[in-house]
Amino acid sequence: MSFPQAFVDPSSVAVVGATEDRAKWGHWLATGALAGADRRQVWLVNRRAAQVLGQSCRPTVGDLPRAPDLVALCVPPPHVLPVVRDALAKGCRAFLAITAGLGADETELAALLRASGARMIGPNSLGLFNAAARLRLAWGTFTPGRLAIVSQSGQVGSEIAGLGARAGLGVSRFYSVGNQLDVGAVDVLESLVSDEHTGTVALYLESFADGARIVTALAALRRAGKHALLLTTGASEGSRLLARSHTGSMTSSLDVVDAACRAAGALRVATPRELVDAARVLDVTAPPRGHRVAVVSDSGGQGGIAADLAADRGLRAPVFSEPLRARLRDLLPAAASVANPVDLAGAGEADLRVYAQVTEVVAASGEVDSIVLSGYLGCYGEDSPSLVDAESAVIDRLGRRQGSETAHVPLIVHSMSAASPAVTRLREHRVPVFDTVDAALGALGRVTRLGAGPRPAPAAERIGAAVPAPGYWAARTFLTELGIAMPGARRVTDAAGFAAACAALRPPLVLKAGWIEHKSEHRAVRTGLDPATADAVFREMYERLGPGEYVVEEQDTRPGVVELLIGARRDRDFGPTVTVGHGGVLAELWQDVAVELAPVDRRTAAGMLDRLRSRRLLDGWRGQPPVDLDALIDAVVTVSETIAASPGLADIEINPIRVGSEGALAVDALVVPRAEDVVARAASEPSGAHRPRTTTEEQETSREHVH
The missing domain is CATH 3.40.50.261 (Succinyl-CoA synthetase domains)
Known part of the structure; x- marks a missing residue:
């Protein structure tokens, strides 16, 4: 249903529970409603009072001459349902409920609203306000x-x-x-x-x-x-x-x-x-177009602090080019620092106009996206009345820049004065001014992150995938069908099959108990197997874990690989998400991940990698060659598209995916259906159907480890 106009600019309002008592909600809603009485009809409702705030009252909503557009309820909890029933019978279809603590009555109230097509804000609301419509139904002003x-x-x-x-x-x-x-x-x-x-x-x-x-x-x-x-x-x-x-x-x-x-x-x-x-x-x-900031200060100490804070808040203070530094030297004393941060070195005291001159030159340079002016500006006239006019002229000049061709380079001012006439004048010119430099840089750093705008939604290209059966072998099949590379492997259930797999695959080999989700925690995976040791390892694992679906894989022994993880989940509230991060058995220790809503395109996937602390490993670390980023990005995009297009899936995880200079290879994976699909599948299986043995204790321990 659409948002009713009654919550925006109603033609009439009834305040139920209006009162003269300033300590009660009924007083604030009544006075607020009456403040807009020249724009709309206002009725006050009170069973016990004939008059409130000089206005006549009606005992009930049913006694009003017609149904009001909006009914504001500030009555005790037991009276809410009767009042709503009365108002619905009158024809009211929009309610603002201030009252809290309705308890079980909320269920009946919701049913009443649905049955009548009525809408309600609340209960337990502090009210609403619309300045343009002169509508105030709230506590305070x-x-x-x-x-x-x-x-x-x-x-x-x-x-x-x-x-x-x-x-x-x-x-x-x-x-x-x-x-x-x-x-x-x-x-x-x-x-x-x-x-x-x-x-x-x-x-x-x-x-x-x-x-x-x-x-x-x-x-x-x-x-x-x-x-x-x-x-x-x-x-x-x-x-x-x-x-x-x-x-x-x-x-x-x-x-x-x-x-x-x-x-x-x-x-x-x-x-x-x-x-x-x-x-x-x-x-x-508007938000700055990028993260480059110029720091201009009349104090070297304040400028240094501002530059440090800028870096801490995701901004970058680039060293100015030589031509820009030369222009600044023409304006400033020889002792001034002009590289960024800029230290005016007393030039402001000699001629206040230098604040505006430096700001204009830096803004026009094209070398920065925003400017922070930090220090004494705003205090001159307050401390020395003879400087009021000169300081005001500088502020007016800074204000005029807001409408100039360099206005896309925002100016943020940190002034040591909190409320001087000069600071007020800055605000009148719509120049943001803060009385602490950390507040100024914090605000600038945050709004800079808004510069990119909403992320374009990738085109829906992938068709939803069928939910695989449980187990690692099914997960392998699922991922390879998506185009994600995995090592050569065989599925085995007994010693004879294991021996055949060992003969067919290239050592060294990896043995996995395919039905156990987190294998390392249960000694359900063994690596580095060769023909001389493989048989004994299989027999030990089989005796310990029992019959089931085992998987033998060729071990990835490529040098210089980086282990990452790619995960996709269906979030309860926001839907499909995709994660990429530092992977392997220490993934949870490093906690180095980047998350986006799924699906993502290649540009967004590359940005996720750039946010990782371990990002430099991908470019080659200590003599290692750079990895195949395209293959890794392809895998991230594929997994993100799959979770978005497959409502039957709750979880996909590849951990690790080993990325080297010649491609990416997924060497372990987990694919989890939604819980309701698991229940449906179990119900459809014939009684007594064989499942690999995994003790309840092992399964629960695995889940506890994850959580």
Whole structure:
């Protein structure tokens, strides 16, 4: 169902539970509603009061002259259901429920709404606000602006609004979605795509039950020219705990959330302050086009600190070219540093105009994507009244640059003054200004990550694959049919078959108990076998693990290979994901992985590799040749497309995939169907069907190890 206009700009509002008591919700909703009474009809409902705030009251919604567009409920929990029934009978179809603690009544309330086609925000909502429509049904007041706030926690949303107001950042719309009994955050996000009054969206969520739709909505916001900043406390944890692969144990819930943000062109932040600082920058400028930053300061110490912070936040302060340094030398004293960071070396005190001159020269150079001006600017007029006019003129000149041909190079100012007239003037010119350099660089580093925009969705080229039977041999067959190379191998079940396999394959050989998922933990894999030792190894493993499907493989002995893993999972909330990382038996120790929503194209797969700490191993390390990156990228793309196109699969893992200069070879793998498919397959098997013996204890130990 679409997002009702009643939650945006209703023609009439009824506040049920309106009261004169300022300590109660009914007072705040009534005063807010009445503030827009010249735009819409406002009715107050209270069984016990004939008048509230100078306005006459009706005892019930049923006593109103007609059905209001929107009914705001701030009544005790036992009264919510009766009021909703009364309002539905009157013809109301939109509700805002402030009341919390409904308990079992929520189930009946949801059924009532569905049966009548009505919509509700809440229960347990802090309210809603729309500056353009002069609609305020919430506790407190809001400063109008261009930041929309959508929050699962009303108080977190309120904190964001308060921090924004103190920083000069106003709110376009505010929605506290509460328990999301009916209307969810994603419904609100979709409604904001076309809102001309919103520039940035602040989103706080604790759960992502409709993750794929949320990603689509966030991407639509970005394509509409809006930015989304996500604050969360950790989500989708349940899906990680359900994973049986090593990949599942190595990726956190926030890894998947971050992947969703990258796919959508959104940005996750860690605190309300981080969110507001980033929103302050986005409110006045577009994200930088790249990570190159110039640091300009009137203090060598402050410039050095800023440069260090820039590097820590993913920015790069490149050394300026000689022509640019020469132009800066013409402006600055001989003692000035002009390589980047730039130290004005007292030039500002001699002539305040140098702040603007240096900024203009650096911005026009084409050598940087953003500029941080750090230090005393903003304090001159505050400390020396005779400098007020000169400082104001410099700030006006910096402000005019915002509309010039170099405006695509954002300027961020760190001033040692928090609220001087000069700082206020900077903000009036829409120049982001912060009173600490770490806040300035933190905000710049975060918004720079937004520069890429939403990730283009790869074309759906792969047809869904049939779910393989359990076991390693079936997984091998599955992957080779996808085009992923694996060593020569034979499947065996007894000593005679094993001997035949050894005679047919090239030693050294590897023996695996194919039905055990994590073989190293159970001594279910042996490597380096030759004809002299192989028979004894097979007999020992067979006696210990029992009959089943064993696999004999040719061991990959190529020199200079790098072991990685490729994993794909079906996340409970966001759907298919793909992971690549440092592999082998120490994969969980190094925890070096990159995650994206699946499917990915070759460019995104290459970017995943670039994020790994172990990336340099792929280019050749200590004399080793570089590996075949194309083969590795092909495998990542193939696995990602397969999980995306195959709804019957829960997990694919190749660990390790050994990549050398002459290609990539997968030497162990796990393919896991969705749990419901496992149940269906078990139910379809004839009674007494043979399965390889693996004790319950061994299986459970394996899963515990992963989790």
